[in-house]
Amino acid sequence: MDALFSYLLLLVTLIASLFLVFRAKNPDAGSPKKLPPGTIGWPVVGESIKFSMLGPEKYISGRMNKCSPDVFRTSLLGEEMAVFCGPAGNKFFFSNDSKLLTSWLPLSIKKALVFPTFVENSPKDIIAKHNFMQEMLRPEALRNYIPIMDSMARKHIEAEWSPRKEIKVFPSSKKYTFDLACRLFLKIEDPEDIKRLSDPFGLVISGMFSVPFNFPGTAYNRAIKGGKMIRDELLSLIRQRKNQLSENKDFVTKDMLSQMLLAMDEENDKLLLNEMEISNNIIGLLVASYDTTSTALTMVLNFLAQLPHIYQEVLKEQMEIAKSKGPGELLTWEDIEKMKYSWNVLRESMRLTPSALGSFRETTTDFTYAVLPFLRGGRLAFWTVHTTHKNPKYFPEPEKFDPSRFDGSGPAPYTFAPFGGGPRMCPGKEYARLEILVFLHNVVTKFEMEKAIPNEKIVFRGSPTPVHGAPVRLHPHEK
Template sequence: MEAIVTCLVPLLLLPLETLNFALSGPEKFIKHRMEKHSPEIFQTSLLGEKMAIFCGAKGNKFLFTNENKLVTSWWPKSMNKVLLFPEFVAKNPTADSAFRRILHQIETLKNLVPTMDALACEHMAREWKPNTVVKILLLSKKYTFELACRLFLSEIDPVRIQKLFDPFNVVTEGMLSVPIDLPGTAYRRAMRGGEVVRIIREQMERRGEGEERDLPSRMMLIRDEEGAFLCEKQICNYIMGLPVAGYDTTSSAITSVMNYLAQHPHVYHEQMAIAESKDPGELLRWEDIEKMKYSWNVARESLRLTPPAAGAFREATTEFSYQGFTIPKGWKAFWTVHSSHMNPDYFPEPDKFDPSRFEGSGPPPYTFVPFGGGPRMCTGKEYARFELLVFMHNVVTRFKLEKTIPNEKIILLASPVPVSGLPVYLHPLQN
């Protein structure tokens, strides 16, 4: 009983609407208010802010096309506090643009596919092959994190990667948790993420010849609005955004895809044909990824049903009107994935798993938005696509999956996750 009370007390301290949002989850919260108020837009108060919730494809289009005109990106204060150095979270358009350009350069993915595949092969041999049952969520996190360390930090030492894995998990889980600063909460633990700073600092100090192209090194050449180079603390803040974009949401996406693959194994045929076209030991190339068209339809349908993020926040930079409502300057806005993904007008029988929805021209614009849209569409969209397809290829060409808990419940933490981590039986294929 004492443990239950300890868990409930932080939630009871939240304002009513934020409490309802946390307990029911974004999909149910927004669906109920769309039915009660308007299917286009409604007002609420979340995280201490007056907020307009934009719904459906029209709402998505309005916010995406008015980025940097009527609205700009915004993060809750609770998330900013979890950053390692909250004093450096002021908007810095010059540095932000430079950071996104660097990621685009790093993510010239044609040359990265063999690296992704080589690590996936190592990962399968180390974490999957020796076992008869594995938990997909944990292993997808290990793979995506190790890949991010190799590509973004030039870190290849498994011991050092493991030392970084745990503190990154703490900070990431707290960053996207209920913002209650009490002992024992994920939020409080995340605010003590100094171990991450130490490890990143060591990585920056120990870079040697040939490592000048890693992410921290490139970021040391970025200048801010006043022309000064970014300091170490600013760089740490930027790097802390990568677990959410390149690790947490991507591992959630992989878990979602594996969940549906275990139930719908027909995608295996395409992947087996690609494997049979390769010489023994030959790694995947970009041309192989481009052949995985049905596999990508399967992945997109998985992301439609279980998107790794519920939406994103914006802030009104000027007063404007939408659907007869006036949004004052300074109000916050939120665009929502589920209001379009689960809309039967866009996706008939929305609860049904049907990859054929994405054949041909696919769904109408602004209805399928797991990566957002407009100028701030997820920088790592292509990175995530390649990473997901490479992982899928390495799993389905080695194993047939069977869920140990057929109707495992999905809950929303930082991202939607199976309550037991999606344990599956591994049935090795005869190669």
């Protein structure tokens, strides 16, 4: 009898302890009126498995229909968060950056990308004390990049596309965009040096949005290992460049890596960034170059290969530009500005298959949203393009590819946001636009494309991914 009583007492104590721990980590538990509708799924795993299996589009639309079209609660990547929906949610998210919201990244993503000593830091502290990316992507710099983009696109297509009758667009796009980023931002061109960075990047991108179980054999474990390989390689590159700069005082380069190594904190008369901070900055830039830009490029070429009437209109516009150029003359900013229809085609492609999932924020104070006073300071919030891009209320016949949606003033405010919005709109928006349009020009003026797998499935692996690499048959234009 005493043994039974002791056992029951131990069981009750254990249950009470678990309840107190749960309440400590979930202070709003038991007060549903202060929380948006939704479910958080299993402990640790949350809704991540459902999210991965359904893909972001189906998952988000399903939760909006079931829970709320304004805001709902879920748990992704090991974190409980509120998802803001619709144009009103987008406007709130973009308008309150640095006011009610501040930048934040899930712990699982930070563990895959940055040095362990930075994992607990905010994204602001991880990136830097100075925004080099905005300087490198300012309009004056972008104008100078266009001839380099064009030259590299021509060489890539001549080497990778012209000798073949069929090519997989997705891996080719990744190679071009990553090679270009290494050339422009790191001033490295050797294929082996680039490969030592690009190979582990594939592991990181494939696994950092998976269920964060760091066990051998899992996608997340491979992402963690890939992240370490990238950081080690970047540290080696940073130290090599540092020696090069110290040995040759007259060495002049405008790439981002060299600028970060030379940047001084004038107040303290010392270097502005240490080696790990430089690595963090570079990783953030290369992730975008490897993943989102290459995906956007793949998807627009994929649509051109399956929609001949759209392709013909793009070809007409691009051939007029090509005919205005002299032999071997490279594209300029003025040429890009003439690609109005092509830009509309790219935007419609990004509406249908956005390459970026969205962004995360942390609340900084109490506020009320959609009549719910639930978001106290420290709560996590998530915004995603998938709450508006295919809503028939804003885009009639949402599955139809229709570039004319962007004629005139275009879609209603806060409904089309592939690059985000507000103070934290993607700083690489213009860089990506130029890079993609330059490559598109070089492809369509040389080839007509035909999809090799008409109904190829697109799955979500951090971004939309054609399962067979988007193979297309190439039909060179007659000269």
